[in-house]
Amino acid sequence: MTPTSSRPATGGTGTARSGHGLLAAGVVAVAVLLGVQCVTADTGTGVALYQSIVWASVAGAWVGARRSGRRPAVWLALGVTLSAVGDAFWQVLTALSGSAGDASVADVFYLGSYVALGVGLTVLARTPGHGDGERLAGWIDAVVVFVAALLVVWQVSIAATVLDTTLDMLSRVVLALYPAMDAALIGLVVRLLATRRRGEWSSLAVAAACTCWLVSDVGYLLVPVATAVGSWLDTGWLLGSLLLAAAAWSRPVAVPAGTGTERSGAGLARLAVCLGALMVPPALELVADLTGGEDSSGSVFLAMAVLTALVFLRAALLLRGEAAARALVRSRERYAAKLAAHSSDAVLVLARDGRLLGDPASLAHVLGIPASGPVSTGDAVRLSGVDPATATELFTRALAAGGTVVDAEVPARLQGEDRWLGVRLTDASGDPDIGGVVVHVTDVTGRRRAEEALAHSVLHDGLTGLANRTLFTDRVGQALRRTVRGGGSAAVLSIDVDGFKALNDGLGHSAGDALLREVADRLRGAVRADDTVARLGGDEFAVLVEQAGEGDDEAVATATRVREVLSRPVALPGGPVTVSASVGVAVGRGRTAATSLVADADLALYAAKLDGRDRTVRFEPGMRAAAQAARELEQELRGALAGGQFRLLYQPVVALADRRVTGFEALLRWDSPRLGPVGPDRFVPVAEAAGLMDGIGAWVLHEACATAATWLRDHPGVGDLSMAVNVSATQLGSPDLAGSIAAALAASGLPASALVLEVTETALVGDPERAAASLAELRALGVRLALDDFGTGYSSLAHLRQFTVDVLKIDRSFVSGIAAGEPLPAIVRGTIDLGRTLGLEVLAEGVESEHQARLLAAGSCDTAQGYLFARPLERCDAEALLLEQVAVRPGAVPLRTSRR
Structure with missing residues (x-):
């Protein structure tokens, strides 16, 4: 049976079949048994089957590389492709000349496939997160295995091939490169397996493929040409191609964050590989001694020296890594200790029987008190200032919770100060590393005080x-x-x-x-x-x-x-x-x-x-209805001024000696569109309570001053005419009153002496000192002041001494009650005398009969006003009264009857 292999025909001598090749011969024997089952005895059918499998592997490798999207898979697919191209060239050369020879253009592609696989293994073994030291250690492991494997294949086959003088130099070099590159691939496979992630099978597939190729390459050099053996060698190369194609289909295995990339125990396995590699040279020397093989002490010594140097370097890296790991552990211990020292939490561990297992120094630090020596559980409770009964109750709850966290905030009394501690207990007595109840203590006094301050500010x-x-x-x-x-x-x-x-x-x-x-x-x-x-x-x-x-x-x-x-x-x-x-x-x-x-x-x-x-x-109860009416009145009052609903009436002031009009008192009236006419006794208190009186009073001042100024300008014959305006208590207390009066006088052109401001005793006694200051400020403007409703309810003499006024107005209640035939009441006569003594003008209100007028005149009262003379008049009627008085000849009495 003609071999279907596309690998070079053997050119080895009998030395290749020496005792050193016994082990390889056994491997080849196993491959022969498998090859007999996989390759038919018919040469044409076997070649076709072989090529079909090879190119199917190529197609599968490229499809897998595209699906996985990984760069190593591309290199694996390229290696399989180059091997298949080499097979094609081998078959063409064999068909043309009957043999391709020991070295041909096909070997360029074969050897190129090893290079591509080597690059793929190198890229595949790269693991993110590894430092320079770890990468160097991986390369040392790969070189150690390569040296050991190279020594084995040197002893088994390469030495015989290199020393075979029947072959030309190029053929010897080419044939020796195959097992040497297989050894290099084995080293890279070991590096790859050392970093293989759990569940990743592509590394195993590549390792198996390289092993198959190594076995077939070594067997090709050791075993003479034989049909059955050739079938087994073909099986090894085919199986390797299929495994490489399968590896190209694998995708990266996701590694959870924070986990390592190596399997557990991989470090010991890698160390065992390095130490095991040191046993290869003496083992080969022992085999040579036992089998009577040729002396190869030189190559064994050289390999031993190289392996010893590499293992020493690997051990040095391990020692340095161990030192770095220990330094990292110590650094983390110091880091954790410093964090605990500056932490806001104290951590204690208590046994289930209440014994203190941990150091309470952190508790003293959190509480801001000096740390003492070893303390008991009771001492720790007293140190914290927590009530012992409360502490015992929390500990019992934690034991009953079965590992569930128990949180609480408890009051504490520490160094005479009330504090609050946040306590968190977890029963971890089943944990072998802890073996007790973990207690976290935090001083939350600042937060509780902030919460209390916030609650206080809210309420x-x-x-x-x-x-x-x-x-x-x-x-x-x-x-x-x-x-x-x-x-x-x-x-x-x-x-x-x-x-x-x-x-x-x-x-x-x-x-x-x-x-x-x-x-x-x-x-x-x-x-x-x-x-x-x-x-x-x-x-x-x-x-x-x-x-x-x-x-x-x-x-x-x-x-x-x-x-x-x-x-x-x-x-x-x-x-x-x-x-x-x-x-x-x-x-x-x-x-x-x-x-x-x-x-x-x-x-x-x-x-x-x-x-x-x-x-x-x-x-x-009746106040609800009154308040509702007042609020309704206030609501209407707020738009009255802007709506022009106010008007002034003018009541004449008459000199009792000759019944001539000497002035007028401006009286405010309000005609509400919805409520109708509303008297001052109703709306003035509401306006004062609602803070509306300043605006209304300013309007009255401007209107009254403007009217009086117009009359004086248009009717110069009226003589000295005054205009009296009432000032409420709220107006008197306003800092803007003097400015408002000055503005009204300036706008109207009315002389200040023509304006009389009437204030009540009630408005003065609320704040006498401030009232006196306000009156002084008003007198400085040149206006005259009248004390209205004199004698009602307050100590009038004391007020007259404190407040400087120009006019005393006798309240109507003292005048209107004088009946016909009655004499002048003593209180009225006393008031008139008091006014004359103080040099004040005395004005009587409420004069409604001639008898009252004659009594007042006889008593030396200066002026009066009342229905006897005229009711409050509209502006036009008041002006007509003035014109009538001007038209009367001198000496005549202008007002003989009241105007009704």
Whole structure:
């Protein structure tokens, strides 16, 4: 049977079949048995079958390389292709000349296939993450195996081939290169296997392929040409090609992050390969001695020397790697120790019986106290400041949790300071490396204090530190619920600082804030320890008073104390000021809603402000309707000025001596489109409470001044004519009042002496010092001042000494009640005399009869106004009255009857 092999025909001599080739002969014998089964005896059929398998391997290799997309697979496919091309050339040369010879162009492709496989194995063995030392160690392992394998094949076949003088030099070199390259491939395969990832089979396939090629190449050199043997050699080369093609199909094995690329125990296996390679030279020498083979001590010694040097270098790398590993371990230990030293956690380990297994030094570091010597579990608990019962309960819970984490935050008392510790316990007694309950302790005092501060800021006023509306309403609700169980009642005092807006605008916001803080401090001092004081917003405060009974005696008493402490002068950067307070009181019990009780107190406060401020008003059910009407009135009032709904009426002021008109008093009227005519007694208090009076008062000033200036300009015969305008308490406290008056005078051209500003005693006594300063500022403008409603409710003589005015107005209640035939009341006569003594003009209001007018004139009263002379007049009627007076000849009495 003609051999189907495309490998070179043997050219070896009998020396190739010496004792050194016994082992290789046994391998070849096994290959022969397999080849007989795989290759038919028919030469043509065998060649066709062989070539079909070879080119099928080539096609499969390239398809696999394309599917896998790996560069090593391309080199493997290229190696299989070059081998197949060499087979093709061999067959062509054999067909043309009967033999291809020992060296031919086919060997170029054969040897090229080894080079391609070597590159593929080199690339395939590259492992990401390996350092230079690891790569060098891999190459040393490969060279060690190569030297050992080369020594074996040298002894078995290469030496005989190289020394065969029947072959030319080129043939000897070519034939010797095959097993030498096989040995190199075996070395690269060992390097590849050392870095093989778990589950990757391509490395094993390549190793098996190279082994098959090595066996066939060595067998080709050792065994004489024989049909059966040739079939076995062909089988080895075919099987190698098929395995290489299969390896080209493999894809990279994914390696989980953080895992190594080597198999467990690969380091010891690689060391065993290196040490085993040292046994190859003496083993071959022993075999030669036992079989009587030729002396090859020179090659054995050379190989031994090279292997010893390589193994020494490999051992040096291992020692250096071990030193680096130990240094890394020590570095990581130091790193972990430093992290633990600067960690916010203390870690303790306790046995299940409670014994302390770990070092408590970290606990002392976390707590910021000096570390002591060895301590027990009880000492550690005392060191932490945690209640022992709490510590025992947490430890018991951790044991019962069975490995589940137990978290808690426990209070601690450490060095006289309240602290909070976060504790985390895990039962790891089943872990052989731990063997106890792991306790993590963290000082969370800072976070707990921050949370408490945040909760305080959410429920307290930032300026005064008092409870805010949310917390106050909650406290009221709790107090009402307590009345259900224990009886009694809960009272809410709603408190407003009178005139705060004017003071805040006049002295600045810093002074206003200082006043609010002082008010808060005084309120704390005026209530009981268990009462709640709150700031609801702006200058509005509230007090919760829990009472044993169902009346409001305690609440009213508290309101009296509050008003008393707030009436004391307050020292501010701009000077001392005196304020007053309006208080609304509401009492609730049982199931009353907290918001409803607070709202009732607000209604009572609103009523107190409408009644003139600086007073205490108890809530009455009828206040809800009154408050609703007042709010409706306020809503309509807010658009009245812009809508032109206000107008002025003018009531004449008459000289009692000759009944001539000496001036007018401007009276404000409001005609609401929806509510109809609304009297000043209704809308003025609402406008003052809503803060609308400054704008309305400025309009009245401009309108009245403009009217008086027009009359004086158009009717010069009227003589000295004055225009009186009422100034409310809120206007008097406004820092813009003087500027507004100056602007009105400048815009109208009215002389300042023609303007009379009327203020009530009520407006002056709220803050006498500030009122005196405001009056002085107004007098500096040149205007005249009148004290309205004189003699009603206050110490008038004291006010006259404190406030400088020009006109005293006797209140209508003292004049209108004088009946026909009655004499002038003593209080009226006394007021007139007082005014004359002080050099003031005296004006009587409410004159409705001639009898009253004659009595006042006889009593030396200067001027009067009332229905006897004229009702309040529209502007045109008032001007007509002036024209009528100008037309009357001198000496005549212009007003004989009142204008109705």
